[in-house]
Amino acid sequence: MVRIKERYLLVNILYPTELRSKRGVPDLVLLNAPTTDQLTPGALIRALRAEVAINFGDYGSGAIEGGGLSIKYLSPATSTFILKINRPYYRLVWTALTMMNAIPVRDGKACIFRVIHVSGTIRRAEEEAIRRARALCIAVQEGHDRKLEDPLGNIFGQPVRPPRRAKQAAINATSTETSVYETSDVEMEELSEG
Numbered sequence: 001m002v003r004i005k006e007r008y009l010l011v012n013i014l015y016p017t018e019l020r021s022k023r024g025v026p027d028l029v030l031l032n033a034p035t036t037d038q039l040t041p042g043a044l045i046r047a048l049r050a051e052v053a054i055n056f057g058d059y060g061s062g063a064i065e066g067g068g069l070s071i072k073y074l075s076p077a078t079s080t081f082i083l084k085i086n087r088p089y090y091r092l093v094w095t096a097l098t099m100m101n102a103i104p105v106r107d108g109k110a111c112i113f114r115v116i117h118v119s120g121t122i123r124r125a126e127e128e129a130i131r132r133a134r135a136l137c138i139a140v141q142e143g144h145d146r147k148l149e150d151p152l153g154n155i156f157g158q159p160v161r162p163p164r165r166a167k168q169a170a171i172n173a174t175s176t177e178t179s180v181y182e183t184s185d186v187e188m189e190e191l192s193e194g
Helices: 027-031 041-066 087-099 122-141 164-174 185-193
Strands: 006-014 070-075 080-086 112-119
Touching (some): 006 087, 006 122, 041 070, 041 087, 070 122
16 A cells, blocks of 8 residues: 655745834844734635646646645744645645735735745644744844844844855865866867877
8 A cells, every 4th residue: 555645834924024114023023923813724725726726727736636735734823834735746835835925815915935844744844833933932032122134134044054165165275186177178188198
C-alpha cells in the first residue's frame, strides 16, 4: 500500500502598509498585527483556489482539487495559519500565496502572505509556529520597541551562517596553484602542444 505524502505550510500574514502609522507602537508589532475575525478557513481556501486558477489555469485548478487542500489551523490573533496540500503540488500553492496581496474578505487590507516553514508533519509546523510566536514576544520585550530605519529589514531575520566572502578569502590565501579556469586560451594551447 502506498502512503500519500503531504506538506504542511506555515504561513504568516504581514502588514507592511501599517508601518509607521501609529506613534508609540513598535514597527515589529504593526508588521505582525492581528488579522480580522472575518477571515475564515473557507474564505481563505476560496481565494487560494481562485489565485491558483489565475496563475496556473486548468492544470493548477485540477491539481488543487485532487490535492487535498485544507486549512488545519487559523489564528487571527497571531496572523498565522497552517495549510495542508499533497506533496507534488505544494509549490503551486506557495506561488499562489506569494501572488496574493490582500486579505480575502470585503474591503480586505493589503498584506503579504509569507510561507515561513514547510514540513512533512503537522507537529513540526505547530512547533515552528510556537517557536516563532515566542521569539516575536521576546523581541518586542527586549528592545525592538523603536521605529526601524529599514522597516522590512527584520522580516527575514539575521543570517545564521557567516558570510561566504571570509571563507573564500581563506581558501584563496592558502591556494597558490593556478586554477584551470584562471588560465587564458593562449596558455591552454601552449599546455596542450607541449
